[in-house]
Amino acid sequence: MNCRNAQAKLSALLDGELGGNEALLVREHLRQCARCSAEWRELRALKLALGQLTDAEPPAGLEDRLLAAVRRQGSERRTIRLWVPAAAAAAAACATLALLQAASSEPRQTVVQRTLPPVPSTFEVDRDQAYVSAADPFGPGPVILAAGYGRR
Amino acid sequence: MSFAIARDGNVASTLDREHFERLLRESYRQAYALAYRLTGNGADAEDLLQDAYIRAYRFFHQYDPELPFAKWLSKILCNANIDRLRRKGRLKIASLDQRSEEGRQVAEVADWSNTPDRRMVEESVSDPLQEGLAAVRPEFRTAVVLADIEGMEYEEIAQTMGTSVGTVRSRIHRGRKQLRRYLSEHFPDYVARMVDEL
Ligand SMILES: [Zn+2]
Numbered sequence: 548m549n550c551r552n553a554q555a556k557l558s559a560l561l562d563g564e565l566g567g568n569e570a571l572l573v574r575e576h577l578r579q580c581a582r583c584s585a586e587w588r589e590l591r592a593l594k595l596a597l598g599q600l601t602d603a604e605p606p607a608g609l610e611d612r613l614l615a616a617v618r619r620q621g622s623e624r625r626t627i628r629l630w631v632p633a634a635a636a637a638a639a640a641c642a643t644l645a646l647l648q649a650a651s652s653e654p655r656q657t658v659v660q661r662t663l664p665p666v667p668s669t670f671e672v673d674r675d676q677a678y679v680s681a682a683d684p685f686g687p688g689p690v691i692l693a694a695g696y697g698r699r
Numbered sequence: 700m701s702f703a704i705a706r707d708g709n710v711a712s713t714l715d716r717e718h719f720e721r722l723l724r725e726s727y728r729q730a731y732a733l734a735y736r737l738t739g740n741g742a743d744a745e746d747l748l749q750d751a752y753i754r755a756y757r758f759f760h761q762y763d764p765e766l767p768f769a770k771w772l773s774k775i776l777c778n779a780n781i782d783r784l785r786r787k788g789r790l791k792i793a794s795l796d797q798r799s800e801e802g803r804q805v806a807e808v809a810d811w812s813n814t815p816d817r818r819m820v821e822e823s824v825s826d827p828l829q830e831g832l833a834a835v836r837p838e839f840r841t842a843v844v845l846a847d848i849e850g851m852e853y854e855e856i857a858q859t860m861g862t863s864v865g866t867v868r869s870r871i872h873r874g875r876k877q878l879r880r881y882l883s884e885h886f887p888d889y890v891a892r893m894v895d896e897l
Pocket of ligand 1: 553
């Protein structure tokens with residue numbers, strides 16, 4: 548094993564992520580090579596030092612601020628505007644027309660005036676009915692989910 | 700319309716909410732420590748942590764209670780951090796990244812080491828290691844932090860970062876290389892002391 552090969556594997560050896568045979572070969576090289584064993588010592592020291600870093604202390608009031616942020620998420624009522632395609636509005640108009648024609652072709656029947664509800668151009672959706680995520684936690688891009696989505 | 704809007708149910712029931720809040724209380728200290736190592740300063744760490752908990756809450760229905768919550772949150776936090784840096788335009792597109800990491804001829808795409816996270820460096824002058832971490836490319840830094848500070852195995856890091864074990868191995872190798880280079884350039888005495896104390 549040459550220096551280049553050995554050095555590429557030092558980190559994995561250090562982390563115990565190198566297979567038995569490979570690990571033996573790298574260790575063998577380290578016994579013979581001053582340059583690589585110097586690098587090995589440095590890497591070990593570095594890993595140890597990183598592991599000994601003391602955890603940063605959370606600032607005062609962080610827990611409350613986090614809880615408040617999460618609670619805002621749950622209670623915030625937000626309106627999401629969804630554009631209804633023009634085709635849907637046209638289809639609704641046709642349906643109204645068909646209803647009126649059917650009524651006029653049977654004059655003796657009592658006609659009850661029926662009007663379809665107007666097609667809304669937007670849906671008012673509350674936060675607890677559907678929600679838009681600005682980003683999928685595991686990937687980029689927006690996601691729109693119904694509230695019941697994925698619930699067990 | 701391509702989807703139906705469910706009118707019933709809440710995003711999270713009261714029970715879920717209470718469960719989530721309990722998990723938050725149990726996990727936020729450790730999560731803050733991780734966020735601090737990834738961002739290098741208190742203000743960004745708090746922003747990142749808040750972002751992560753909000754994402755976690757929205758996707759709480761995807762959480763498998765059989766698994767440790769802290770690990771699930773770490774995964775969200777690491778991804779939120781990469782997104783944050785991407786928004787800032789600090790990361791190059793992923794495909795280029797992947798090629799450079801996994802290709803045979805590894806071209807050092809990033810000159811990240813020459814343009815470390817300025818704010819991170821400015822706020823960490825008292826700690827050579829934290830300053831050194833700031834000089835490491837974010838994906839490499841994340842992998843090193845997860846291995847050395849969080850004590851994760853490569854397989855676990857791969858799951859957390861949504862990548863392969865081979866990529867993790869490469870990221871850690873290159874991250875430590877960048878860290879070592881930075882430290883020996885800027886803090887040679889510190890490195891010597893560190894090795895002596897071994
Ligand atoms: Zn050698």
